[in-house]
Amino acid sequence: MMSPTARLVVRRLNQRNQALAPFFTSTKSFATEASFETRPFKLHKLEEGPKTSVTVTRDEALKYYKQMLTIRRIETASGNLYKEKIIRGFCHLYSGQEACAVGMKAAMKPADAIISAYRIHGWTYLMGVPPLGVLAELTGRKSGCARGKGGSMHMYAPHFFGGNGIVGAQVPLGVGVAFASKYRGDDNVCFALYGDGAANQGQIFEVYNMAKLWNVPCIFVCENNGYGMGTSAERAAASTTYYTRGDYVPGIWVDGMDILAVREASRFAIEYCTSGKGPLVMETATYRYSGHSMSDPGTSYRTRDEIQEVRQNRDPIASFKEKIISTDLASADELKAIDAEVKKEVDEATRKAKSDSEIPMEELPADIYAAPLEEEVRNVAPWEPLRHKRIGSAVNLN
């Protein structure tokens, strides 16, 4: 299943292995890096795009593989916890779209920011929250990254300005965040993510305009998974070439099932934005295996065959694994060991997320105001008022 254009780079570890031979029990040698050809990028109002020839080192490949796999495992665990009725309410799974987040993260500088919508369990993990922080947030327990107060759609971490439950509402914030970088002159960008459904929200066009007018270093990312809730992109959008919908904002279409293509496009986008040219739209063509949320089986508006076809032929993890093995970046056994390690970690986190306690009732009225002027918040009974309080200081203003 390996891409016919993938090429092995024949720089091997032989020499190093010989030198280190006394310390190695295995004599197996691996490639230190490999190059691949991505599917062509489509460009909008750009003379030059990202390179289609991409190189990945062995360490990078293993890291990306592990990250994608962890996200997949977290989502599988989330789906199961939901079916067990331990996660309640809303829950949107990212399975199938892992290459988008991992690819962008791989290109981001440490202080680059990101803001996204409600399919963000994977992003939360990538931005530094361990699986327990994600899963316990989903189960509403105190080890959750927002201590159970946010739930599935509201997770945060340094430089991760959050998930958001209002379709499209995060995008203007992303432009404001990016503007702050420009104002400070700190060379950082903000990735503002939204889906193909949200792409039809008016406010996105408002901020395309503002971002381009002021050349704000914002990368608008349309993760096109083909369906806005239960409506296919074609049935909802007069134009489904989302990378062109910024009109005067240049755009790139990228194969969102290929982590290396996403990484390359993101690198290009960061370079473009930080060189003062202003915003860019990046469409990542991807696919979600699950329904829109847990209440949507995801099979009434598309066929099971369609989902199966993507799983078999375009799965971002399976295809990357194939690339790793066929270019000798790592062995199947090594990857299997990573699988086992990830499974163990997520299983352990799942157990803890189930047994962890909830935050006490006194946090119900916490963190509404910075310094509450009214100490008490009304409760159902007047003789049992709730005390307004602060839990900790914000991470974004330090």
Place this chain on the structure above:
Amino acid sequence: MFARHAVSARAIHFVYQPDTAKPPVSGETSKQNMFMAINSAIHSALEKDDSAIIFGEDVAFGGVFRCTLGLKDKFGADRVFNTPLCEQGIAGFGIGAAAAGATAIAEMQFADYMFPAFDQIVNEAAKYRYRSGGLFECGKLTIRSPCSAVGHGAVYHSQSPEAYFAHTPGLKVVVPRGPIAAKGLLLSCIRDPDPCIFLEPKVLYRTAEEMVPKTEYTIPLGKAQVLAPGNQVTLIGWGTQVHVLLEVAKMAKEQLKVSCEVIDLQTILPWDKDTVCQSVKKTGRVIVAHEAPLTCGFGAELAATIQQECFLNLEAPVTRVTGFDTPFPHIFEPFYLPTKWRCLEAVKKIVNF
């Protein structure tokens, strides 16, 4: 769009009652109207805080009401700038900038135009801290906007939307009654660690003149002010309506021999229950007056709380004198507003209940 022209004296339904009490700070004062006082507050904010920015429709040119006059020349086009006409975008942009550490002052050209930004204000700004469990906040955001009746504003340039925002925990909502209050309250909002909505009664921009301290000062949020002491009826208002009520108190004293206590609520959310309830416990009668419609106007919240907290002290039902439950009318504006005559009638009724 709203053509800027001076409000003719004929169109004004109230007599402005300048603040003559001791100013919040000592020192030199100068005669300023409300747009100048607001300008001076923003000036202080920009001068003392490098991260402070102000933006909105036509803001770089001074804004339609001149509140940002001269600020671009003084502080530069990167800090004082025009936005496109897109309120939702302005609000979201402001929240993002504030979340990234800027002191963001957004101007919405009219409070009537805030509704496209309602989602951003209510869902994003107000809940950022709560929904992140305290990890993220955008308290450095202040949204300023001209509000309320102006004599000829008609449907979309006259509304008083304070009650919509007062329904949202996480926001602070403030309405000044004149230049001295506006300067101190606006600076408090800008420096407050919560997102604030600052509604400026536009009829006061030019008509309201006071001797405003030249130096900067703040006035605490969440505190009402008793402007005229009295012991028979409590009159509560905010913004322009305060001046109507001050006149009503004088009329009640002269014509009815009734002593009224006038309270300017100043901060709508969170509002000062202590000052209000202390007054009501003394007077036993209370009239709330506001320009916004009756149903679910902020007077409803005051009435509900007062009857719960002061039930045994009340001598008469809490009375509301407000705009009617209609869209804000153009030619009927004089009949729509809670004028001194309607308020005085309410005083008569409440003392004879």
